[in-house]
Amino acid sequence: MGGSSGIGEATATAFAADGAEVVITGRGRDKLDAAVARIGGKTTGYALDATSQTDIDAFFAQAGTIDHLVVSVSGSAGSGPFADLDLDQLAAGFDGKFWPQVRILKAALPHLDSQGSVTLVTAGSSRSAFPGTAGLAAINGALDAMVPPLAVELAPLRINAVSPGVVDTPWWDRVPEAQRTALFDGLVATTPVGRVGRPADIARAIHMLATNGFITGVVLDANGGTSLATGR
Template identity: 75%
Template structure:
């Protein structure tokens, strides 16, 4: 029997990138998967790519009432993956638009927190929650102080939530640089040079793929003896010695 056979997994922000890869991994392992996003057409396309027992629900994660209504409709959820993300909040600190930083919190921090709160009455008592944060919170790259604040705030919540909500398990996966549509805002040639430069100084010799992060999330959901951790999935970029 597959590990997640008969279990329901909800992936918020599952229509592309890491979220879609995560949904595909769970679906392949027998789960009933529900993905969310704001655009029903994109969700339908993702559902077709993922296959298996997968459904898409158009929900804006900023709208807590809509998220709460979705969970009430779904019933019991065994595993929740909080993959809502955004790109606002980056840039040199001296010129950082603090309103833009606030919008970064509105796009990622608050939707993940509100969604977890809305889901709590419907989560299996000993199920799992996995936040998807980002390596910016544990690195020191110029221009990422705002992103570090957003993701660091989520990381900081994991240990106390794991204790408070036990036996529900609460973890986070902190991805490094992953080749996803999140980077489409960077011109192609610049993006290529950036990825090649990072690969050259990363111990594993490449940037990440969405499937790398999906495997980490799936492992945390499956392992019933792991809770309260932030798992780096970054190819070793934060190691002291590097390569």
């Protein structure tokens, strides 16, 4: 779910390259159609609002058996210094990411192949200590915390998550350019891999979790080592 840009699109591209039948979702028909054209292969687009239970139910009502579900729905609400954090905005952050991912997974269950997989896309804020991200940490941490118990409860269906670090995607377009550049330059100077992430980096991690039948209950950090203490 998702797939019209950034990590979701890169993931769809990886699966399409394998010859899989891929369905991507998003709100805007034009944006979906453009992404389908870029991805190629046996890819189709379905327009829906991931915050709408009605749209989610309608999508799965017409779906056949799903081998692998990737949920890359995201949002930006809920960030900022904690002392100034608007709690309504934090609630909006949960409404924009946590609840859509939960609703999608729950609605998908009857349609998932029992030997298949679910991969949630969360974020490294859940296990980092960057000032101004406590709200985002709560949202993504709540999703991460669900993975191990769901992997046991829903077995043999496999449940995993990928927790990306800073990845250069359109998500960052909402951040002022000077602030974004300073953050990226700082990460280049201090992280072990010496660069920010690319959507394809995360797509490869998601593809591996989905296709490796011996991995479940894992929250995989794909962050270039930003969570490590280094001397750089």
